[in-house]
Amino acid sequence: MAATILLLGFIVANLGISGAQSVGVCYGMMGNNLPSKSEVVALYKSNNIKRMRLYDPNHEALNALRGSDIEVMLGVPNSELQSLSNPSNAGSWVQRNVLDFWPSVRIKYIAVGNEVSPVNGGTAWLSQFVRPALVNVFNAVRSAGLQDQIKVSTAIDMTLIGKSFPPTEGAFRNDVRGYLDPIIGHLVYAKTPLFANIYTYFSYAGNPGQISLPYALFTSPSVVVWDKGLGYQNLFDAMLDSLYSALEGAWGGSLDVVVSESGWPSAGGFGTSDDNAKTYLTNLIRHVKSGTPKRPNKPIETYIFALFNENQKSPELEKHFGVFFPDKRPKYNLNFGGERIWDVSAENNSTLPLASDIVFLFNKRV
Numbered sequence: 001m002a003a004t005i006l007l008l009g010f011i012v013a014n015l016g017i018s019g020a021q022s023v024g025v026c027y028g029m030m031g032n033n034l035p036s037k038s039e040v041v042a043l044y045k046s047n048n049i050k051r052m053r054l055y056d057p058n059h060e061a062l063n064a065l066r067g068s069d070i071e072v073m074l075g076v077p078n079s080e081l082q083s084l085s086n087p088s089n090a091g092s093w094v095q096r097n098v099l100d101f102w103p104s105v106r107i108k109y110i111a112v113g114n115e116v117s118p119v120n121g122g123t124a125w126l127s128q129f130v131r132p133a134l135v136n137v138f139n140a141v142r143s144a145g146l147q148d149q150i151k152v153s154t155a156i157d158m159t160l161i162g163k164s165f166p167p168t169e170g171a172f173r174n175d176v177r178g179y180l181d182p183i184i185g186h187l188v189y190a191k192t193p194l195f196a197n198i199y200t201y202f203s204y205a206g207n208p209g210q211i212s213l214p215y216a217l218f219t220s221p222s223v224v225v226w227d228k229g230l231g232y233q234n235l236f237d238a239m240l241d242s243l244y245s246a247l248e249g250a251w252g253g254s255l256d257v258v259v260s261e262s263g264w265p266s267a268g269g270f271g272t273s274d275d276n277a278k279t280y281l282t283n284l285i286r287h288v289k290s291g292t293p294k295r296p297n298k299p300i301e302t303y304i305f306a307l308f309n310e311n312q313k314s315p316e317l318e319k320h321f322g323v324f325f326p327d328k329r330p331k332y333n334l335n336f337g338g339e340r341i342w343d344v345s346a347e348n349n350s351t352l353p354l355a356s357d358i359v360f361l362f363n364k365r366v
Helices: 002-015 037-046 061-067 078-085 089-100 125-143 174-190 200-206 213-217 235-248 273-285 316-320 355-363
Strands: 017-021 024-027 051-054 071-076 105-112 151-157 161-163 194-197 224-226 230-234 257-262 300-305 339-343
Touching: 002 235, 051 061, 051 105, 071 078, 071 089, 078 089, 078 105, 078 125, 089 125, 125 151, 125 174, 125 235, 151 174, 151 257, 161 230, 161 235, 194 235, 200 213, 200 235, 213 273, 230 235, 273 300
Parallel strands: 024 051, 024 300, 051 071, 071 105, 105 151, 151 194, 194 257, 257 300
Antiparallel strands: 017 339, 224 230
């Protein structure tokens, strides 16, 4: 027994154990029955949620985050994009909402705008301000010497993709290239990931005749789509890889993608249920540690939408994305920290034939 423990300790020390990348959770506040900001931070910590997306620089929330060690994606609301296209205003915004809280609040990202699109009637007029605001906020962060610690980007949705199938031929819509290409160019220059909100739910609900529920929920028993030697067993990978392909076609192939939102509603529309939501979220948390067919073995930084059911959102579907009820009870039993994995990848510069021995040691009765 003692010899076995010593041997296991030696193997662990040499191979290294790493926890799977933990997912973040988006903290929306559109409800009149939600707990206090300090209670929310405590909820993150007690559930091992290490990343938070905030949609605006709520100072009460930022103050509650001081010293918490929670990484934050901080949002610039769409309503402020026009103002921040002025460099002076952007500098003041960064000072007031970032520098005044740094480093006691671990702001990792700033998302300048959310789902702005030049072909979406509701946000089209804002598209002219996204890149100027993005560059101005970046310059203000760089002036403070924090460009390596705080990355500045914007969050898109998948409606900007004109061709998503097959994934290796993914491409942006021609009528958004004039908007997106300069943004992508800046992100390449700044070595900053693009943020993308990716929902298999909406793809499935909009086209259930061609997209199966198991494919959308990560439960297909085998590969559903083969594409140039790459096998797709779930829709999430296919959507993300179509975005990678679109970036490659827009001179952005070097960019990483942070999945800034993903979730499944439990009520309010076609294909919604507690079971489907729990299945999707459980599998998403497990899956994002392993990468996609185009970019395998590369964890996908992902933020679940959303923390709470928010009763002031509309339409009805939007009220049911929460993973907690407003009274802080969990809707589902989720392991936000992911499963522990054994890291025997090329990062260790090793091809040790000990992985099977580790499995044997853990399963052997001693």
